[in-house]
Amino acid sequence: MPLSRQRRFPRTLRSVRAARAFALDALTEWGRLDRHDDVRPCVSELATNAVLHGVPPGREFCLSVVADGPAIRVEVRDSGGGHPHVVQRGDGDEPCEGWGLLLVTALANDFGVVVHNPGKTVWAVFKTDSVAAPASTAPHM
Template identity: 40%
Template sequence: MPAPRTPQPPVTVSVFAQRLTATPRGARLARHLAQSQLHVWGIPHGTDVSDAVAAIVAELATNAVTHARVPGRDFELRLSLVTGSVRVEVSDTCAERRPPAPADVRPPCPLDEYGRGLVLVEAFAARWEVLEREPPGKTVRAEVDVPN
């Protein structure tokens, strides 16, 4: 006799994806689009979750534009609202330059010009990782927990 089925809560996934030019303007637009989409999903501007996602998107999009730009190729912003969190993914087409893994991120020296972006991602995200992407490139994925 089979075991009785336990009802599972429905899993709701909402996804927003946008390709943007690999320019400073594209990076700024990514942050604005992320905040607007969160507002549509019921996460208003100025909340801890909205501010954390905006900071993560700003840093990852800026990294894609500054360190991983391939002329003539865009980067992609993808947001997913899943049960309990907002997932941020920024993908680029540069396979040669990979950011360090989460465990390898070190704070920069005080006078360093660069190196604070992933430290901020580490601070704002509940978890994050770097993934290979097909065709060549990478995706940096970060998640921000949404309180009940």
């Protein structure tokens, strides 16, 4: 059975740090430490994009972290318009935009966007060698 955590964050840049900490705390709790260095910048990028481009004023974005077998999936859902795209190397368009998703595609094993009405979910999957361990039910001594 997959392990999952979900949390909503307000439209503020402080939420990027909070989202990153939330994701890493969940992975640590589940004993899934092997992809922390890849998940960290990807969650930062997806959360930053939601705050800057995807979340309308007064709204929130939702971060989901799921450990299912040997895979970790992170998803950021917002209610804004637009469709994120990855800048290809050599593109002359807007040198300061789109490069973060290129980083996500380089670090994650898979990446995509699901369009909703309203909004979208941007997701990334990280394959691992480990499997999530359920939280211990043994009493603490």
